[in-house]
Amino acid sequence: xxxxxxxxxxxxxxxxxxxxxxxxxxxxxxxxxxxxxxxxxxxxxxxxxxxxxxxxxxxxxxxxxxxxxxxxxxxxxxxxxxxxxxxxxxxxxxxxxxxxxxxxxxxxxxxxxxxxxxxxxxxxxxxxxxxxxxxxxxxxxxxxxxxxxxxxxxxxxxxxxxxxxxxxxxxxxxxxxxxxxxxxxxxxxxxxxxxxxxxxxxxxxxxxxxxxxxxxx
Amino acid sequence: xxxxxxxxxxxxxxxxxxxxxxxxxxxxxxxxxxxxxxxxxxxxxxxxxxxxxxxxxxxxxxxxxxxxxxxxxxxxxxxxxxxxxxxxxxxxxxxxxxxxxxxxxxxxxxxxxxxxxxxxxxxxxxxxxxxxxxxxxxxxxxxxxxxxxxxxxxxxxxxxxxxxxxxxxxxxxxxxxxxxxxxxxxxxxxxxxxxxxxxxxxxxxxxxxxxxxxxxxxxxxxxxxxxxxxxxxxxxxxxxxxxxxxxxxxxxxxxxxxxxxxxxxxxxxxxxxxxxxxxxxxxxxxxxxxxxxxxxxxxxxxxxxxxxxxxxxxxxxxxxxxxxxxxxxxxxxxxxxxxxxxxxxxxxxxxxxxxxxxxxxxxxxxxxxxxxxxxxxxxxxxxxxxxxxxxxxxx
Ligand code: HEM
Ligand code: HEM
Ligand code: HEM
Ligand code: SF4
Ligand code: SF4
Numbered sequence: 001x002x003x004x005x006x007x008x009x010x011x012x013x014x015x016x017x018x019x020x021x022x023x024x025x026x027x028x029x030x031x032x033x034x035x036x037x038x039x040x041x042x043x044x045x046x047x048x049x050x051x052x053x054x055x056x057x058x059x060x061x062x063x064x065x066x067x068x069x070x071x072x073x074x075x076x077x078x079x080x081x082x083x084x085x086x087x088x089x090x091x092x093x094x095x096x097x098x099x100x101x102x103x104x105x106x107x108x109x110x111x112x113x114x115x116x117x118x119x120x121x122x123x124x125x126x127x128x129x130x131x132x133x134x135x136x137x138x139x140x141x142x143x144x145x146x147x148x149x150x151x152x153x154x155x156x157x158x159x160x161x162x163x164x165x166x167x168x169x170x171x172x173x174x175x176x177x178x179x180x181x182x183x184x185x186x187x188x189x190x191x192x193x194x195x196x197x198x199x200x201x202x203x204x205x206x207x208x209x210x211x212x213x214x215x216x217x
Numbered sequence: 218x219x220x221x222x223x224x225x226x227x228x229x230x231x232x233x234x235x236x237x238x239x240x241x242x243x244x245x246x247x248x249x250x251x252x253x254x255x256x257x258x259x260x261x262x263x264x265x266x267x268x269x270x271x272x273x274x275x276x277x278x279x280x281x282x283x284x285x286x287x288x289x290x291x292x293x294x295x296x297x298x299x300x301x302x303x304x305x306x307x308x309x310x311x312x313x314x315x316x317x318x319x320x321x322x323x324x325x326x327x328x329x330x331x332x333x334x335x336x337x338x339x340x341x342x343x344x345x346x347x348x349x350x351x352x353x354x355x356x357x358x359x360x361x362x363x364x365x366x367x368x369x370x371x372x373x374x375x376x377x378x379x380x381x382x383x384x385x386x387x388x389x390x391x392x393x394x395x396x397x398x399x400x401x402x403x404x405x406x407x408x409x410x411x412x413x414x415x416x417x418x419x420x421x422x423x424x425x426x427x428x429x430x431x432x433x434x435x436x437x438x439x440x441x442x443x444x445x446x447x448x449x450x451x452x453x454x455x456x457x458x459x460x461x462x463x464x465x466x467x468x469x470x471x472x473x474x475x476x477x478x479x480x481x482x483x484x485x486x487x488x489x490x491x492x493x494x495x496x497x498x499x500x501x502x503x504x505x506x507x508x509x510x511x512x513x514x515x516x517x518x519x520x521x522x523x524x525x526x527x528x529x530x531x532x533x534x535x536x537x538x539x540x541x542x543x544x545x546x547x548x549x550x551x552x553x554x555x556x557x558x559x560x561x562x563x564x565x566x567x568x569x570x571x572x573x574x575x576x577x578x579x580x581x582x583x584x585x586x587x588x589x590x591x592x593x594x595x596x597x598x599x600x601x602x603x604x605x606x607x608x609x610x611x612x
Contacts, residue, residue, distance in 0.1 A: 037563070038548055039491060045469040099601035110583060115595040148458065160444065168527055169498035170541040170550050174562050177549065181566040185573050192577045196584050 004080025005214030094119035273307035278337025285414035333366035338391035384539035456496035495524030
């Protein structure tokens with residue numbers, strides 16, 4: 001468990017909400033996606049597709065909101081502080097992250113024993129949180145390329161290019177399917193690290209918006 | 218086939234048991250296939266009587282497409298129309314042989330203005346000597362004949378992108394006609410009609426479009442093709458969207474291999490998605506036009522669609538329908554991994570996911586063993602900064 005306090009400034013309520021929406025959408029999309037891939041019980045295809053098609057819009061709108069809010073909502077700029085700065089700056093790599101990538105890798109592979117100095121997030125976390133929008137956009141792009149109504153949209157040529165890039169309709173379906181596994185892997189590692197780095201304070205803050213004071217040293 | 222046949226076209230039809238009424242009805246269906254009003258039927262009927270010459274060249278093929286053109290026990294209208302087309306060369310069905318046949322080709326090429334129909338893949342292997350025609354490499358023959366053609370119709374998947382002949386590992390180095398002609402610098406409009414074999418109704422419809430409706434001359438035919446060179450009207454919507462089993466798909470009623478109710482579910486016409494149906498990723502109008510006198514088609518007959526209407530004429534090889542659909546009875550195509558071969562994407566996903574889960578559990582145990590769960594002190598200075606400081610101290 002880390003020593004820092006976990007204050008609401010790290011994740012203002014609105015970001016707790018966007019995080020919840022991300023989580024619910026991803027679970028819903030992965031479940032219905034698995035079902036669409038291989039309907040493992042009878043009678044739910046219409047429902048699975050309807051839910052997939054609803055949640056895909058929700059997650060994209062949520063991502064857009066999260067990115068726009070990053071430009072003007074202020075969040076804690078370091079671990080264990082109430083001092084805030086524009087969220088975007090804390091989302092992108094900060095100066096404390098510099099030179100720390102390999103050290104963080106060493107820490108997690110047990111090649112060093114003290115935790116590394118990080119900024120609001122560690123170097124690996126920063127990469128992961130920058131990768132989330134990219135993988136979500138990748139899912140949106142490949143997903144809309146599979147979405148039949150998109151064929152009649154004016155921007156269809158934009159998706160058609162991807163279809164031929166992946167070698168046709170089957171290729172892009174497989175790309176979308178593999179994308180799901182990337183999301184699953186991200187979520188596994190992400191939730192695991194949050195759990196070992198402090199299950200109660202971190203999960204409590206991001207899901208229940210509950211503060212944990214730091215150790216008094 | 219002699220030109221004078223044109224004059225007595227209707228009599229010829231009658232002689233083969235096709236009434237003028239049947240013929241007009243058929244022309245109406247051709248009009249519908251071309252997206253025109255059925256009012257065009259008489260115009261099409263009149264035009265069919267004065268068809269231009271055509272050559273039907275056979276390359277790397279199984280003759281399935283020719284077989285498909287003759288799909289019937291007693292001649293139906295499309296077969297008769299094709300029979301009476303002035304096809305000056307058609308290896309499998311022509312009476313001429315040897316030099317006489319070669320001369321027919323030479324005369325047609327010299328006259329120009331003909332439509333070239335190509336069946337079969339272009340086999341580039343062994344410098345084109347995998348297939349030799351008239352004593353020359355097949356690809357040389359194709360270049361000569363295509364250069365003077367008014368238009369090329371590539372019939373069947375093989376001619377479109379190499380088809381199954383080009384399926385991995387493609388030892389004959391097969392490719393499609395449009396890619397080959399483009400690479401050879403021969404600039405002639407190519408209309409691609411994939412599926413294995415080709416549907417004869419599409420061939421007739423395209424001949425009518427190209428030759429009769431003047432759409433080649435004014436270039437409007439090209440606007441009717443998609444980026445794969447396929448007529449949008451035929452290849453514009455997925456099989457899945459027009460499938461008679463679609464209701465069962467939406468209801469989640471699937472035929473499953475080896476399930477206790479498989480026979481009953483098949484009899485009830487349930488959806489073949491779980492049997493590997495490629496209908497959702499295949500764009501053709503098979504469910505509407507169907508096959509063999511419009512009597513049935515793959516999915517109606519109980520077989521999952523194997524996706525033979527997919528095409529990749531742009532790269533002309535990898536990613537063609539065969540590679541994009543095999544194995545036919547699984548939901549996804551195999552992904553080809555070097556040194557391992559074809560693997561299902563779900564296997565890859567499960568293996569990677571499983572390895573990651575095991576890795577995380579191992580990491581968790583490691584962390585517990587190292588006592589990290591209780592909390593780990595943070596360094597007071599970055600390793601990098603410490604190094605820089607010691608270097609600075611040396612100076
Ligand atoms: C973000 C926007 C997304 C869009 C626009 C989208 C769209 C689609 C569409 C249109 C389909 C095809 C459904 C059908 O044809 O019946 C599909 C299938 C699928 N989706 Fe998504 N999706 C999105 C996100 C996700 C996410 C985040 C996941 C997983 C975490 C996911 C997993 C899947 C899977 C596994 C399939 C089945 C693919 C197959 O095996 O054929 N999707 N998606
Ligand atoms: C069981 C699932 C999950 C758990 C337990 C979890 C937990 C957490 C925790 C504890 C944090 C705060 C990290 C810190 O302050 O150091 C966090 C942040 C974050 N999580 Fe998750 N998360 C889960 C699922 C997801 C999913 C599915 C996504 C992506 C689609 C996601 C994206 C993010 C992002 C982008 C952040 C950074 C904060 C922000 O941008 O607002 N998480 N998560
Ligand atoms: C892609 C093209 C095709 C390939 C590679 C192919 C291949 C084959 C092969 C290897 C056989 C077994 C031959 C044997 O028993 O010695 C066969 C049999 C047969 N093929 Fe094809 N075929 C093709 C297309 C077609 C088409 C288009 C039709 C009909 C429209 C057709 C109708 C048949 C029939 C009826 C038999 C069974 C013959 C018998 O059992 O006596 N095939 N085919
Ligand atoms: S049988 Fe194939 S094309 Fe027809 S509804 Fe089922 S999946 Fe779609
Ligand atoms: S239904 Fe599918 S497999 Fe059958 S001919 Fe059409 S595209 Fe080919």
